[in-house]
Amino acid sequence: MGKLTAKQIDNLTAPGTYEDGEGLRLLIKPNGKKYWVLRFQLSGRRREMGLGTYPAISLKAARQNTSDKRRLLQAGIDPLQARDNERLAQQTAELQRKSKSVTFQDVSTDYIEAHRSGWKNVKHAQQWTNTLATYAAPIIGSLATSQITTEHILEILRPIWSSKAETATRVRNRIELVLDAAKARGLRDGENPARWRGHLDKLLPHSSKAKRTRNHPALAYSELSGFIQALNKVEGQSASALMMTILTACRTSEVLYADWSEIDLKAKLWSIPASRMKSEKIHTVPLSEALITLLEVLPRIGGSSLLFPGARKGRPISNMSMLMALRRMDQKSLDDGGKGWRGSDGRVITAHGFRSTFRDWAAECTNYAREVCEMSLAHVVANGAEAAYWRGDLLEKRRALMSDWADFVGQTAKT
Numbered sequence: 243m244g245k246l247t248a249k250q251i252d253n254l255t256a257p258g259t260y261e262d263g264e265g266l267r268l269l270i271k272p273n274g275k276k277y278w279v280l281r282f283q284l285s286g287r288r289r290e291m292g293l294g295t296y297p298a299i300s301l302k303a304a305r306q307n308t309s310d311k312r313r314l315l316q317a318g319i320d321p322l323q324a325r326d327n328e329r330l331a332q333q334t335a336e337l338q339r340k341s342k343s344v345t346f347q348d349v350s351t352d353y354i355e356a357h358r359s360g361w362k363n364v365k366h367a368q369q370w371t372n373t374l375a376t377y378a379a380p381i382i383g384s385l386a387t388s389q390i391t392t393e394h395i396l397e398i399l400r401p402i403w404s405s406k407a408e409t410a411t412r413v414r415n416r417i418e419l420v421l422d423a424a425k426a427r428g429l430r431d432g433e434n435p436a437r438w439r440g441h442l443d444k445l446l447p448h449s450s451k452a453k454r455t456r457n458h459p460a461l462a463y464s465e466l467s468g469f470i471q472a473l474n475k476v477e478g479q480s481a482s483a484l485m486m487t488i489l490t491a492c493r494t495s496e497v498l499y500a501d502w503s504e505i506d507l508k509a510k511l512w513s514i515p516a517s518r519m520k521s522e523k524i525h526t527v528p529l530s531e532a533l534i535t536l537l538e539v540l541p542r543i544g545g546s547s548l549l550f551p552g553a554r555k556g557r558p559i560s561n562m563s564m565l566m567a568l569r570r571m572d573q574k575s576l577d578d579g580g581k582g583w584r585g586s587d588g589r590v591i592t593a594h595g596f597r598s599t600f601r602d603w604a605a606e607c608t609n610y611a612r613e614v615c616e617m618s619l620a621h622v623v624a625n626g627a628e629a630a631y632w633r634g635d636l637l638e639k640r641r642a643l644m645s646d647w648a649d650f651v652g653q654t655a656k657t
Contacts, residue, residue: 248301251276266308268296278304280311284320291322344429346390347383350374350420363517365495370416377402377413387424392435396445403446414438460595461585463603463650469583470651472571479559480567482540483550487564487593489533489648491600491619493520494593498558500549502542507534510641525620528641530648564593600647608646614639 246262254260254276260268265281278293293299293307311321350370358367375383382394395417402410418436425431433441461469470488473481487497496514504513512527519525529537543551552559568583568591583591597619604615618640 246301251296251301264308266304280308282315284315344386345384346387347379349387349424353420353423373413374416378417387421388430390435395435459585459589459591460598461591463599465585476567476571479550480563482536484564484567484593485536486533488596488651489530490527491597492527494561494564498550498561502547502549510534519620521620526637528644530645532648532652603650610643614643618643
């Protein structure tokens, strides 16, 4: 070893291979760049290993590196494999360092931003943010995703698994997706502790068997009379929006964002675009005579095409406004200090609950087919092969049903 000198190397320009000894060679490529290469034999196979470029790696350093590799060979260790193992250890150490600095809160924020444009409405992103902030963040928000265990997930879910089953299911699913994203980014490995099938399903009862709260307490249709009489005494957009919600059996968000461009009074139809529907499909609502009368007296606000425009430009009145309308209604002994209208079960009703009132009435007081009633609520009425053959929307049958419902609502006001 030691055939080359630093001065010789500096003066060498011709492409080729120049031996230094003990397998160390200087390789000069046609572009003039110089590389150190170590040639060695292991288990009967001749192999080569790059040691870096010259002059970044000096002649002295290249020789020292060659000696180190020769010692490995004498011990029966493949220097190429040893180098790969060292690089892997460095990458693992860097991953561990990085994973400890990136928290669940960081990953969840990035996930929401990455998927925001693909979600059907802006409220979805807000729901993600709110549920994770309320339930997950206090327990795992500041933890690195690699530190999150099954026990952390159970600590989040157990307090709400029975009392708020639907919310708990959504929280679990969202945590699972965030942790999957963390794994895809190399921030964690191993099994996802929020996975349901084959994991949490062995530790928690199925959500269908968990005790569910009725998120939208409903008024029995037999109790509708006093409520409608009280509602007719309330003035303003909120009361009108609430009445439209009752007459159409639509969701409150669908009513609040209703636009005059969607209303065809001549055809007696309201076409709600797919972008505002939970099912992501256009929903056509037949307008009863009672609803047309309500729409005809609604004030048209200049500069807004919304039926119920709010204070902020381009925005409707808030969902809270319907709740406040409910709280302003006089219910005598049941109002409990103005906290809301209560059903006979003692629970404060919500605007959304009138969908259940309508469905119970349709099932118990009419002979309309289940499909007609469910389609009036914009529910899916068929799946699989059955759905492939289902083409109509039963509009005329639904028109008759909604007319009968409006008549029933109107009669209760006169009772």
